Amino acid sequence: MKFDQSSALVLGASGVLGAGIARELRLAGASLSLLTRSGELAEDLQSAPHVRADMRDSAGLESALDQLSPPFDIVVNATGVVAFGRLDEVPEEVVRELFDTNALGVVSLLRHLSTRMNEGGVVVNLTGVAADVSVLGLSAYSASKAAAKAALAVAAREWRGRKIRVLDVRAPHTETGLVTRSRWGTAPNFGVGLDPTAVTQRIVQAIAEDETVLVPESFSPS
Numbered sequence: 227m228k229f230d231q232s233s234a235l236v237l238g239a240s241g242v243l244g245a246g247i248a249r250e251l252r253l254a255g256a257s258l259s260l261l262t263r264s265g266e267l268a269e270d271l272q273s274a275p276h277v278r279a280d281m282r283d284s285a286g287l288e289s290a291l292d293q294l295s296p297p298f299d300i301v302v303n304a305t306g307v308v309a310f311g312r313l314d315e316v317p318e319e320v321v322r323e324l325f326d327t328n329a330l331g332v333v334s335l336l337r338h339l340s341t342r343m344n345e346g347g348v349v350v351n352l353t354g355v356a357a358d359v360s361v362l363g364l365s366a367y368s369a370s371k372a373a374a375k376a377a378l379a380v381a382a383r384e385w386r387g388r389k390i391r392v393l394d395v396r397a398p399h400t401e402t403g404l405v406t407r408s409r410w411g412t413a414p415n416f417g418v419g420l421d422p423t424a425v426t427q428r429i430v431q432a433i434a435e436d437e438t439v440l441v442p443e444s445f446s447p448s
Contacts (some may be wrong), residue, residue, distance in 0.1 A: 227348060227434055229254035232299035235291075237261040237281075237335070242402040243303030243352060245271060246426030251300065252429065259294040263305070281305050281331030282323070288338045296342035300433060302350040303335055308404055310411030313365045320410045321366045330375035336381045348391040348433055351378055355398045355442050363414045382438065393432055398442040400425050420445055 234256035238244035244395045247266050252258045252274070260267065260276040267276060279290035309320050332351060339349055356364055357371035375394060382392035400420045404427050405413035425445060 227300075227346070227436060228240050228359075229256045229300075229434065232256045233259070233295075233297070234300040234302070234345070235259045235294055236302045236304060238263075238304035238306070238352075239271060240264050240266045240268075241304055241404075241425055242422045243400065243429075244302070247302050247429055248274070249302060250426055250430040251302075251433075254434075256300060259298075261290055261294070282326040283329060284334040284338075287331075287334055291338055291342055297344045297347070298339070298342060298345050299347045300350070301335075301339055301343070301347070302352075302429075302433075303332065304352045305331065306352065306354070306404070307409055308367050308407070309409040310363050310367070310404065310405075310413050311365070312363070316366045316410050321398065322369040323402055323409060324372065326368050328367070328370035329377070332374040333377050336377060340381075340385070343385075343388075343390050346389050348393055348436075349381070350393040350429065350433060351396070352395045352429075353378065355396050357396055358441075361414065363411070391438060393429075393438055393440070395429055395432070395440045396442065397407070397425050397429075397440060397445055 234251045236244050236248040239248050239260035240262040258274045261279055261285050265278045277290045277293045279287045309316050335401050353371050353375050356368040357375040378392050378394045399416040400422055402422055
């Protein structure tokens with residue numbers, strides 16, 4: 227895929243990976259639009275068209291997408307929330323937020339994008355390694371990510387005839403600071419994570435090279 231003159235949207239652009247991917251796409255020549263929940267953006271990204279929306283609000287998300295002038299060639303979803311603890315520890319309202327953002331939010335996004343993508347476009351979701359593993363202390367979070375993984379696999383098959391590609395990014399632990407912003411609980415000891423810059427560059431490479439999944443082994447430690 228060529229980035230020059232392509233229309234790229236990054237959701238979750240206030241985060242480390244979202245902002246990094248946005249910068250890489252802009253550097254490669256894409257026309258950039260951004261979506262965040264908080265409205266906060268790094269100074270160097272503030273010139274890009276930007277709207278606020280919450281992944282838990284399907285109608286608001288749809289309205290936000292339309293404000294950013296679809297159809298899109300590239301859409302990257304770098305949103306997500308995390309919580310830690312056993313299934314019997316994490317409060318029900320936190321579990322609901324995890325699923326409303328990480329799972330139902332992804333389903334809503336895919337539904338809305340079905341008529342807002344150019345042929346030959348790509349939808350990228352930063353699902354994470356949690357979708358593939360069963361780790362103590364990540365029960366509800368992993369379940370929400372596994373649901374997103376399933377939805378992405380279905381969308382990839384449904385969109386094949388329209389030549390819209392789905393790229394599911396299941397990167398291992400990366401030093402983004404997300405573990406310090408948990409909705410509940412304390413993170414297990416993950417050890418030293420990957421360098422965010424290396425991860426964002428690998429994701430943009432995968433977009434360019436028409437890849438459809440990045441598993442943990444797709445990333446090399448920095």
